[in-house]
Amino acid sequence: xxxxxxxxxxxxxxxxxRGRWSLxxxxxxxxxxxxxxxxFMFLIILFLGALGVDLMRFEMERAKLQxxxxxxxxxxxxxDQSLDPAMVVNDYFTKSGLGGSVTGVTVTQGLxxxxxxxxxxxxxxxxxxxxxxxxxxxAPASGAAEERVDNVEISLVLDxxxxxxxNNRMTNLRSAGHEFIDAIFDNSAANKVSLSIVPYNGxxxxxxxxxxxxxxxxxxxxxxxxxxxxxxYNTAALSPTLPMPQHVFADTYNSSxxxxxxxxxxxxxxxxxxxxxxxxxxRVRVHSNNVTALKNxxxxxxxxxxxxxxxxxxxxxxxxxxxxxxxVTELVNEGVVIAPFAGRPLAYDDPEVLKVLVLMxxxxxxxxxxxxxxxxxxxxxxxxxxxxxRLSIRHDRASNPFYWPSNNSWNNRPEGASSAxxxxxxxxxxWEEVWQRARVAWVAHHLYVRPLGGTLASRMDLLRTRTGTVxxxxxxxxxxxxxxxxxxxxxxxxxxxxxxxxxxxAPTAGRNLLNSCASSANHAFDVDGLEIRSAFSSIATSIRKxxxxx
Numbered sequence: 001x002x003x004x005x006x007x008x009x010x011x012x013x014x015x016x017x018r019g020r021w022s023l024x025x026x027x028x029x030x031x032x033x034x035x036x037x038x039x040f041m042f043l044i045i046l047f048l049g050a051l052g053v054d055l056m057r058f059e060m061e062r063a064k065l066q067x068x069x070x071x072x073x074x075x076x077x078x079x080d081q082s083l084d085p086a087m088v089v090n091d092y093f094t095k096s097g098l099g100g101s102v103t104g105v106t107v108t109q110g111l112x113x114x115x116x117x118x119x120x121x122x123x124x125x126x127x128x129x130x131x132x133x134x135x136x137x138x139a140p141a142s143g144a145a146e147e148r149v150d151n152v153e154i155s156l157v158l159d160x161x162x163x164x165x166x167n168n169r170m171t172n173l174r175s176a177g178h179e180f181i182d183a184i185f186d187n188s189a190a191n192k193v194s195l196s197i198v199p200y201n202g203x204x205x206x207x208x209x210x211x212x213x214x215x216x217x218x219x220x221x222x223x224x225x226x227x228x229x230x231x232x233y234n235t236a237a238l239s240p241t242l243p244m245p246q247h248v249f250a251d252t253y254n255s256s257x258x259x260x261x262x263x264x265x266x267x268x269x270x271x272x273x274x275x276x277x278x279x280x281x282x283r284v285r286v287h288s289n290n291v292t293a294l295k296n297x298x299x300x301x302x303x304x305x306x307x308x309x310x311x312x313x314x315x316x317x318x319x320x321x322x323x324x325x326x327x328v329t330e331l332v333n334e335g336v337v338i339a340p341f342a343g344r345p346l347a348y349d350d351p352e353v354l355k356v357l358v359l360m361x362x363x364x365x366x367x368x369x370x371x372x373x374x375x376x377x378x379x380x381x382x383x384x385x386x387x388x389x390r391l392s393i394r395h396d397r398a399s400n401p402f403y404w405p406s407n408n409s410w411n412n413r414p415e416g417a418s419s420a421x422x423x424x425x426x427x428x429x430x431w432e433e434v435w436q437r438a439r440v441a442w443v444a445h446h447l448y449v450r451p452l453g454g455t456l457a458s459r460m461d462l463l464r465t466r467t468g469t470v471x472x473x474x475x476x477x478x479x480x481x482x483x484x485x486x487x488x489x490x491x492x493x494x495x496x497x498x499x500x501x502x503x504x505x506a507p508t509a510g511r512n513l514l515n516s517c518a519s520s521a522n523h524a525f526d527v528d529g530l531e532i533r534s535a536f537s538s539i540a541t542s543i544r545k546x547x548x549x550x
Contacts, residue, residue, distance in 0.1 A: 162305055382434045
């Protein structure tokens with residue numbers, strides 16, 4: 001019998017959820033993409049890090065380049081140094097290890113300023129980003145500096161004594177002066193530079209315009225010199241209100257016939273050796289920027305007379321001192337000085353002004369001479385016989401007070417008078433008129449020694465003062481003049497005025513005096529012949545102590 005055996009069907013597996021199965025497939029599908037992304041991000045971070053490092057190096061090099069350029073242009077713009085500005089800039093870069101980086105230097109300069117601008121560029125090799133094809137980066141730098149003062153005041157104090165007529169000295173001075181003026185005003189800013197010319201010999205002829213601005217006593221119109229009191233050498237200022245006597249136009253130096261008998265030989269005053277030269281071409285010129293007029297002024301100078309360096313420096317420094325401001329203002333109002341120079345001389349402490357005094361001499365001090373106060377002006381005791389030009393003099397006597405030198409007699413009336421009450425052809429002279437007709441030595445001998453006695457020297461000392469002693473034709477003792485010059489130079493330098501000196505074929509005493517007056521040994525020149533042109537050229541170049549502006 002066949003049995004049918006029934007087998008139960010196996011149980012079925014539960015189905016997995018659809019969402020869970022899909023996430024797994026996504027994870028397996030995106031594994032490769034995440035790796036790529038991570039590598040990409042790593043490379044970006046690596047690049048940025050490398051770029052940061054290279055940028056930091058680039059900035060360090062650029063900062064060094066800019067810092068070097070800034071220092072270089074500042075040094076190059078310093079007008080007090082004489083090297084070529086472009087060479088200075090390049091030298092700074094070479095010494096900083098940046099040689100060859102300068103791409104350009106531009107220099108603009110003139111009196112009172114120097115402007116220097118420069119550019120530089122350096123290629124900085126990359127350390128890391130070169131892997132990305134960036135082999136180097138170019139670092140640029142540029143900068144400019146300028147040294148400038150807005151105003152310059154110069155006094156050119158020039159010896160025109162008689163010795164300047166020898167050995168072509170005046171000719172050489174004229175050439176040097178012309179070149180100096182050209183160098184000073186070439187490329188100078190308009191109306192910023194003024195120059196005064198102060199010629200001097202035994203005196204300084206300041207001219208009618210300038211003398212009118214000071215408190216002058218014993219005035220006249222023959223010449224325009226001033227007998228400066230010793231006090232004016234103790235200060236840089238020269239007050240316009242200080243009473244000062246005008247120098248008498250008299251021949252105090254030349255000898256006359258001093259024999260016992262009457263003589264008119266050498267009686268007439270010498271025009272050449274009067275201490276104050278009347279020639280108008282030798283007068284002072286005040287604060288000018290007219291190049292043609294300044295050069296013509298130097299061309300016209302004529303050598304004559306003695307040497308009073310102290311007087312030359314006194315007037316040269318006075319025209320730089322603010323005490324002369326009212327003087328210059330009046331000259332502006334009169335049209336003698338141009339309007340833009342009103343207010344000059346500027347204050348010493350004005351940072352916008354440079355003051356310079358240039359002093360030249362070919363000699364040394366010669367004793368200065370001037371008429372003493374009682375004999376300067378006003379009525380004199382001297383009478384003139386207009387019929388024969390003979391002079392007589394009244395002295396303090398009880399009777400017969402008039403002395404006639406023509407016949408060595410005492411009378412009750414001057415020569416030419418008919419009686420004590422009738423003056424006839426006799427005319428009383430002023431002291432100015434006396435000195436126009438007779439030398440001081442003639443008056444001392446014939447009008448004082450012969451009637452009253454005494455020595456010629458004592459009677460000369462009565463009439464005139466000599467600063468120092470002449471021994472023959474020299475040497476001479478002039479310590480008073482030397483000391484007051486050096487004292488004045490010290491006072492002027494204390495105010496910041498730069499003093500240059502030129503000893504032009506001068507003797508040892510003159511050279512030593514000028515060396516002591518100069519601002520420093522580098523400001524003093526000792527030259528011969530045509531070397532004076534080089535000296536003035538060097539001075540024009542070195543008038544460069546100026547304020548730095550950036």
